[in-house]
Amino acid sequence: MERDKKIFSLINDELHRQTVGIELIASENFTSKQVMEVMGTCLTNKYAEGYPGKRYYGGCEVVDQIEQIAIDRLCELFGATFANVQPHSGAQANAAVFLACLKPGDTILGFDLSHGGHLSHGSSVNFSGKFFRPVFYGVEQETGTIDMDKVEALAHKEKPKLIVCGASAYARDWDYKRFRAIADAVGALLLADIAHPAGLIAKGKLNDPIPHCHIVTSTTHKTLRGPRGGIIMLGNDFENPFGEKTPKGELKMMSAILNSAVFPGMQGGPLEHVIAAKAVAFGEALTDDFGKYADQVMLNARVMAQEFVNRGYNLVSGGTSNHLMLLDLRNKNISGKDADAALGKADITVNKNMVPFDDKSPFITSGIRIGTAAITTRGLKEQDCLQVVDWMDAIIKDPSNTFLIEEIKAKVNASMQNFPLY
Numbered sequence: 001m002e003r004d005k006k007i008f009s010l011i012n013d014e015l016h017r018q019t020v021g022i023e024l025i026a027s028e029n030f031t032s033k034q035v036m037e038v039m040g041t042c043l044t045n046k047y048a049e050g051y052p053g054k055r056y057y058g059g060c061e062v063v064d065q066i067e068q069i070a071i072d073r074l075c076e077l078f079g080a081t082f083a084n085v086q087p088h089s090g091a092q093a094n095a096a097v098f099l100a101c102l103k104p105g106d107t108i109l110g111f112d113l114s115h116g117g118h119l120s121h122g123s124s125v126n127f128s129g130k131f132f133r134p135v136f137y138g139v140e141q142e143t144g145t146i147d148m149d150k151v152e153a154l155a156h157k158e159k160p161k162l163i164v165c166g167a168s169a170y171a172r173d174w175d176y177k178r179f180r181a182i183a184d185a186v187g188a189l190l191l192a193d194i195a196h197p198a199g200l201i202a203k204g205k206l207n208d209p210i211p212h213c214h215i216v217t218s219t220t221h222k223t224l225r226g227p228r229g230g231i232i233m234l235g236n237d238f239e240n241p242f243g244e245k246t247p248k249g250e251l252k253m254m255s256a257i258l259n260s261a262v263f264p265g266m267q268g269g270p271l272e273h274v275i276a277a278k279a280v281a282f283g284e285a286l287t288d289d290f291g292k293y294a295d296q297v298m299l300n301a302r303v304m305a306q307e308f309v310n311r312g313y314n315l316v317s318g319g320t321s322n323h324l325m326l327l328d329l330r331n332k333n334i335s336g337k338d339a340d341a342a343l344g345k346a347d348i349t350v351n352k353n354m355v356p357f358d359d360k361s362p363f364i365t366s367g368i369r370i371g372t373a374a375i376t377t378r379g380l381k382e383q384d385c386l387q388v389v390d391w392m393d394a395i396i397k398d399p400s401n402t403f404l405i406e407e408i409k410a411k412v413n414a415s416m417q418n419f420p421l422y
């Protein structure tokens with residue numbers, strides 16, 4: 001068959017875009033070549049509904065081994081006792097947990113979307129907000145951080161069946177232990193969604209949710225640097241704390257409930273080519289090199305955050321403890337949308353983002369979110385990060401100066417030649 005020139009040529013355009021620019025979108029990263037290679041293999045041809053050793057199709061001997069390796073490596077990486085590697089994405093992983101643990105109309109307590117939470121934690125436009133009754137905690141206006149006493153009071157008032165901790169734009173660490181104490185006090189399940197900091201948590205650089213949370217979900221493509229996908233893990237609490245019984249009167253194990261929620265509950269056939277790529281990425285994350293990578297990600301973020309502060313920028317919560325920061329641009333006389341667009345013209349990619357207590361709409365926003373996972377994979381170090389902040393600051397101060405933007409774009413493109421992508 002003739003090669004599809006149109007699509008391959010567009011893929012080349014995208015590779016060029018990724019190669020010449022500075023990628024600061026906090027949820028993005030660059031996988032290794034082998035992770036990418038594995039996704040483009042014959043494994044995509046295979047139907048394997050079910051789980052290793054218990055499939056609904058023949059010919060699964062090989063994919064069974066691959067999926068089991070992915071499960072084992074993931075459990076080793078996080079110290080989990082159970083893992084499901086089939087969710088097609090982070091949102092699917094969360095949906096499966098909700099399906100496993102909740103009945104329609106049950107109350108979930110999550111982190112406010114407009115304060116940095118995720119759509120899949122009860123937003124009204126997401127299924128989680130349509131089928132369940134969401135209530136939200138947020139950050140304090142003064143500190144930009146979560147007041148755990150307020151979370152506790154809210155939990156006692158609203159009696160949620162499930163509490164979700166974790167976010168998409170929160171620059172500080174999570175007190176999983178305290179969340180668990182609150183969950184226990186009100187009889188709720190505790191879910192940690194570590195989609196963003198997973199790679200840092202895996203290497204012990206941030207608080208560990210596994211000993212405290214009933215269930216942990218994540219994506220595999222953010223700081224974990226794997227293929228696009230989702231995962232579900234269990235720590236110590238295997239048994240369903242609500243004591244759901246099988247028809248025979250046996251207590252169902254949470255692991256079995258979660259597995260059936262993913263398949264057949266939420267999904268059909270698993271993406272074995274992606275699961276194989278997840279296995280490769282988990283293998284990479286298990287190496288000491290990945291620990292050094294995680295350290296550099298956090299160092300780069302701290303250096304950038306401090307430099308922004310030195311230059312008079314307001315950061316939500318005043319800085320960062322992980323891989324990302326949220327700039328509140330309200331004192332800079334520019335919206336998140338305009339800053340995003342101006343930086344984009346210089347091949348510096350960020351995303352506009354609501355800041356807590358934002359007075360602008362989600363399409364305009366007052367902030368931008370910046371993350372260091374992708375540039376650190378490219379090899380940028382502290383000095384390079386200071387240079388990036390210098391360029392960004394110049395553009396944000398003078399966003400309609402097309403001459404300046406062209407000049408910076410040329411410097412950005414030239415400097416990224418020193419950090420080969422593939």
Ligand SMILES: *Cc1c(COP(=O)(O)O)cnc(C)c1O
Nearest residue numbers: 089090091118167168193195219
């Ligand atoms: C990114 C993210 C997700 C969703 O991941 P997708 O793979 O895009 O579905 C879920 N939860 C949080 C906290 C996230 O940041």
